Amino acid sequence: MNPFDLSHKIALITGASRGIGLAIAQAYAAAGAKVVLASRKQESLDEAAQVIQSSGGEALPIAAHTGNPEAVQALLRRVLEVYGGVDILVNNAGTNPHFGPIMTSEESHWEKILDVNLRGYFRVVKACLDSMKARGGGKIINMASVSGMLAYPGLGVYSVSKAGVLMLTQVLAAELAPFNIQVNAIAPGVIETRFSRMLVETPQISTSLLQHIPAGRFGIPEDISGIALYLASPASDFTTGATFVVDGGQLASGVPVRG
Numbered sequence: 001m002n003p004f005d006l007s008h009k010i011a012l013i014t015g016a017s018r019g020i021g022l023a024i025a026q027a028y029a030a031a032g033a034k035v036v037l038a039s040r041k042q043e044s045l046d047e048a049a050q051v052i053q054s055s056g057g058e059a060l061p062i063a064a065h066t067g068n069p070e071a072v073q074a075l076l077r078r079v080l081e082v083y084g085g086v087d088i089l090v091n092n093a094g095t096n097p098h099f100g101p102i103m104t105s106e107e108s109h110w111e112k113i114l115d116v117n118l119r120g121y122f123r124v125v126k127a128c129l130d131s132m133k134a135r136g137g138g139k140i141i142n143m144a145s146v147s148g149m150l151a152y153p154g155l156g157v158y159s160v161s162k163a164g165v166l167m168l169t170q171v172l173a174a175e176l177a178p179f180n181i182q183v184n185a186i187a188p189g190v191i192e193t194r195f196s197r198m199l200v201e202t203p204q205i206s207t208s209l210l211q212h213i214p215a216g217r218f219g220i221p222e223d224i225s226g227i228a229l230y231l232a233s234p235a236s237d238f239t240t241g242a243t244f245v246v247d248g249g250q251l252a253s254g255v256p257v258r259g
Contacts, residue, residue: 003233003234003235004031004229004230004233004234004235005031005032005233005234006028006031006032006033006088006229006232006233007031007032007033008032009028009032009033009034009087009088009232010033010034010036010079010083010084010085010086010087010088011025011028011033011034011035011036011086011087011088011089011090011232012035012036012038012075012079012086012088012089012090012124012128013025013028013035013036013037013038013090013092014038014039014064014066014090014091014092014093014120014124015038015039015092015093015094015143016035016037016038016039016045016048016090016092017037017039017041017044017045017047017048018044018048018193018194019191019193019194019195019221020092020143020188020191020193020221020224021037021039021090021092021093022037022048022051022221023221023222023224023225024090024092024221024224024225024228024229025037025048025052025059026051026052026055026057026225027225027226027228027229028088028228028229028232029052029055029057029058029059030055030057031229031233033087033088033232034058034059034060034083035052035057035058035059035060036059036060036062036079036083036086037049037052037059037060037061037062038061038062038063038064038066038075038093039063039064039093040063040064040065041063042061042063045061045062045063046061048061049061060079060082060083062075062078062079066091066093066116066120066121066123066124067095067112067115067116067119067120069123072120072123072124072127073127075124075127076127076128076131080131085131085132085134085135086128086131086132086135086138087132087135087138087139088138088139088140088141088232089124089125089128089132089138089139089140089141090141090143090228090232091120091121091124091125091140091141091142091143091165092143093116093120094116094117094143094195095112095113095116095117096113096117096155096157096158096195097109097112097113098113098157098158099154099155099198100154101154101156102156102157105156105157109157110157113157113158113161114161114164117158117161117162117164117165118161118164118165118168121142121165121168122168125140125172128140129176129181132179132181133179133181136180137179137180137181137182138180138181138182139181139182139231139232139233139236140172140176140181140182140183140184141183141184141185141186141228141231141232142165142168142169142183142184142185142186143165143185143186143188144162144165144166144169144185144186144187144243145158145159145162145165145187145188146187146188146189146245146247146250146251147159147162148160148161148162148163148164148165148166148187149163149166149187149245149251150250150251152199153205153208154198154205162187165185166185166187166243169183169184169185169241169243170241173240173241173242174241177240182231182236182237182239182240183240183241184231184236184239184240184241184242184243184244185242185243185244186224186227186228186231186243186244186246187243187244187245187246187247187251188219188223188224188246188247189213189218189219189245189246189247189248189250189251190209190213190218190219190247190250191218191219191220191221191223191224192218192219192220192221193221196218200218206218209250212250212253213247213248213249213250213253214248214249214250214252214253215248215249216248217248218248219246219247219248223246224246227244227246231244
């Protein structure tokens with residue numbers, strides 16, 4: 001029996017129209033799962049679904065803003081209508097409208113970032129929970145970040161939100177273990193996506209970052225999909241409450257980053 005087989009599983013991935021979310025959805029579909037792609041814009045989701053379908057996978061694109069409680073409930077209603085439940089949840093949607101010293105941030109920045117990056121994760125977990133319990137268990141993977149463990153230049157509020165994701169993961173893991181639901185986090189380093197463009201394309205920042213990444217490069221979305229597959233599969237049935245760092249060795253180098 002293949003411990004990484006996801007046949008007959010329903011996987012919901014937020015922030016799935018591109019980047020890390022899409023790479024994870026592709027890996028799950030290749031392993032046999034039916035994947036539900038959620039993000040804010042239907043057009044981008046449709047394009048992502050076509051990529052998966054062209055490779056023989058099954059993908060259902062549903063536009064939903066995880067910062068909106070009503071949109072989250074509508075998303076789950078649609079998933080239940082089509083597939084009857086959720087086995088795997090990947091909380092990957094994220095936002096960061098502020099870049100710069102944390103003391104230049106405004107209340108509105110904190111509200112937006114925490115509402116999507118932290119409360120949004122909680123909302124989607126809560127919406128999926130009854131379905132997972134009814135199906136005898138499930139897998140929840142929260143996308144954290146090395147920036148929740150290490151101070152990145154210009155990402156203060158975002159870093160605080162990701163530190164919150166790390167603790168949310170541990171709390172959920174402890175409380176949901178009796179229901180056979182495993183909850184883990186992935187903490188990527190700098191992955192080359194549209195979201196990280198500011199870090200990668202600002203020479204002063206990217207040069208400093210690369211000097212402290214032993215692997216000598218930034219990551220790509222596919223660098224995350226392997227650990228995400230493990231955490232969604234039966235291979236991780238005794239793994240819960242853990243955070244898996246995928247950063248090319250940056251955190252292990254122990255060198256703080258300065259802009």
